[in-house]
Amino acid sequence: MAGFVQIIEYRTSKPDEIAELSDEFRKSREASQDGPAPGRVIVCADRDDPGRYFIVVEFESFEAAMENNDRPETNEFAEKMAAMCDGPVKFYNLDLMQVQEYKS
Template identity: 55%
Template structure:
């Protein structure tokens, strides 16, 4: 199974509230999250625009994570703090090069 990345782009003037909302969702819940890593980023060229990059071992593990009640609750609460609907990008990892070592999936 190929690795999978989801990018969530959103606009908000309430980023501090979103950050506070996100902390417990990463560590609490009845089941362990299936993501491997989350990167929270701010767009330097578009003020108030943020992207969250979430890495998974596979598309299937991403869907498993999406089906968690904690994830659905977080998404609904986060959307209420955004200045518009978030945009989701669902990406299959084709290859990766880290520190000069290519990893072809």
């Protein structure tokens, strides 16, 4: 199974501003339709640790993720987001091994 997932862990007191920045970035990338983009992005808040957040970004491959990361607009987004964080941002780069979907 091919696939790549990047998890971004961060702390912020400005979650609404980061959500707005993320929406603007997504709209811009969708409008340009230039180069690989994430297949899905999930944003999560840690219930047990207020102010701690995770972004789960799914890509079709590691190569697509790295090409996306090398884009100037991705770097600009990352810099703006980091400026809104309360401390360093941590990245986890994961090869997708298995997906299980349960039927309800």
